[in-house]
Amino acid sequence: MKNLKYMTGFNNEHETEALENALPKGQFSPQKVNYKLYAEQFSSTAFTAPRHANRRTWTYRIRPSIAMGDFAPYAHALIKTAPDSDIPCPPNVLRWNPIPLPEKSTDFVDGLVTIGTNGDAKTQIGMGIHCYAANASMGNKVFYSSDGEMLFVPQEGKLNVKTEFGLLSVVPGEIMVIPRGVRFSVDVSKDEPIRGYICENYGHPFVLPERGPVGANGYSNQRDFLYPVAWFEDNDMAHTVINKFCGNLYAAEMDHSPFDVVAWVGNSAPYKYDLANFNVMNTVSFDHPDPSIFTVLTSPSELDGTANVDFVIFPPRWMVAENTFRPPYYHRNVMSEFMGLIEGTYDAKEHGFVPGGMSLHNCMTPHGPEAEVFEKASNADLAPQQYKDTLAFMFESRYAIAPTAYAMQSPQRQKDYINCWSGLKKYFDGNL
Numbered sequence: 001m002k003n004l005k006y007m008t009g010f011n012n013e014h015e016t017e018a019l020e021n022a023l024p025k026g027q028f029s030p031q032k033v034n035y036k037l038y039a040e041q042f043s044s045t046a047f048t049a050p051r052h053a054n055r056r057t058w059t060y061r062i063r064p065s066i067a068m069g070d071f072a073p074y075a076h077a078l079i080k081t082a083p084d085s086d087i088p089c090p091p092n093v094l095r096w097n098p099i100p101l102p103e104k105s106t107d108f109v110d111g112l113v114t115i116g117t118n119g120d121a122k123t124q125i126g127m128g129i130h131c132y133a134a135n136a137s138m139g140n141k142v143f144y145s146s147d148g149e150m151l152f153v154p155q156e157g158k159l160n161v162k163t164e165f166g167l168l169s170v171v172p173g174e175i176m177v178i179p180r181g182v183r184f185s186v187d188v189s190k191d192e193p194i195r196g197y198i199c200e201n202y203g204h205p206f207v208l209p210e211r212g213p214v215g216a217n218g219y220s221n222q223r224d225f226l227y228p229v230a231w232f233e234d235n236d237m238a239h240t241v242i243n244k245f246c247g248n249l250y251a252a253e254m255d256h257s258p259f260d261v262v263a264w265v266g267n268s269a270p271y272k273y274d275l276a277n278f279n280v281m282n283t284v285s286f287d288h289p290d291p292s293i294f295t296v297l298t299s300p301s302e303l304d305g306t307a308n309v310d311f312v313i314f315p316p317r318w319m320v321a322e323n324t325f326r327p328p329y330y331h332r333n334v335m336s337e338f339m340g341l342i343e344g345t346y347d348a349k350e351h352g353f354v355p356g357g358m359s360l361h362n363c364m365t366p367h368g369p370e371a372e373v374f375e376k377a378s379n380a381d382l383a384p385q386q387y388k389d390t391l392a393f394m395f396e397s398r399y400a401i402a403p404t405a406y407a408m409q410s411p412q413r414q415k416d417y418i419n420c421w422s423g424l425k426k427y428f429d430g431n432l
């Protein structure tokens with residue numbers, strides 16, 4: 001997968017063909033498509049979704065997707081889906097060390113484990129939060145989720161991804177979004193394990209947040225979102241397609257490769273984005289703005305300004321605020337906050353929150369800087385300061401996030417997490 005080509009522009013109607021003139025001109029479903037291909041529409045929104053929100057792609061492929069065997073249940077103990085009520089949803093602050101890299105041969109699907117869920121996948125509300133850790137390629141195994149689009153946040157290792165819409169290569173520091181229903185497989189590079197986080201967004205597909213008075217530029221810019229060009233294989237080898245549907249996995253056999261789309265035109269397709277391209281906004285006077293200024297992508301809910309899930313990052317940046325406590329403030333939030341760390345150190349938690357680790361602060365559960373950070377930041381010299389070695393992220397949702405039984409019982413869970421605040425002292429002096 002060297003020198004992959006990409007097309008730029010978030011949600012643009014992209015056109016791409018792997019063979020010259022494979023794309024029909026003037027109409028989407030002519031009686032006969034060039035190269036004797038089949039035309040198949042892929043709809044990510046209802047036909048009648050408003051034009052600005054409508055997402056669909058016409059694919060021109062060697063066989064239609066239904067040229068496959070029937071589904072049969074496929075066992076997987078650790079992938080969960082909302083509503084997941086194996087255990088009560090606790091209000092406790094929660095934090096985990098990274099899930100371990102596998103010792104025996106494990107591919108992406110077998111290395112998936114769910115950390116938490118919210119909403120209800122069947123009604124297309126909420127999300128699942130998964131981690132993956134793998135060291136083997138999927139080969140002729142193919143995966144897709146009918147329950148949601150999948151936002152990948154790699155933390156270790158390069159993903160070599162085949163999709164029906166083309167090839168993508170994704171490394172830590174980049175993210176990838178695979179729309180609901182798109183078939184894909186993940187290969188690892190030789191001897192290089194992969195690990196990362198996934199938001200399986202059951203709700204409205206991710207869009208770019210509005211910019212408001214910031215204007216026409218900044219935050220995540222449309223041109224930095226990269227879409228693969230058409231790529232196909234005419235391959236009559238057996239493949240197994242694994243579908244996540246209403247919380248269960250099913251497998252079906254195919255006698256050919258599903259990656260047989262020779263050309264496509266439309267605006268629903270996998271894409272990737274380099275988080276280094278995020279144009280950070282922050283204060284140049286005083287006060288600590290809310291973390292919503294770092295929103296890369298948002299999945300809106302029907303309640304205005306209240307996301308089904310926001311994908312927010314805490315990237316390298318300058319801090320220049322005057323007379324202001326600079327780390328994230330102490331907080332209780334109606335929204336629920338799941339965080340992960342891609343690399344470096346997060347400014348509110350200098351110990352215990354390590355790359356690959358994660359934390360969960362649920363609806364109205366108090367959280368904020370650990371005691372030591374408070375002490376240090378309250379007495380820091382407020383000269384301009386560059387945060388360099390850091391890249392954290394958050395999945396923030398209006399729905400409480402229920403950790404899975406696996407997450408609660410995992411040896412990676414830090415049962416003493418709350419103690420990082422135990423040194424918070426009373427400084428109050430009414431005579432000052």
Ligand SMILES: [Fe+2]
Pocket residue numbers: 331333337367
């Ligand atoms: Fe918060």
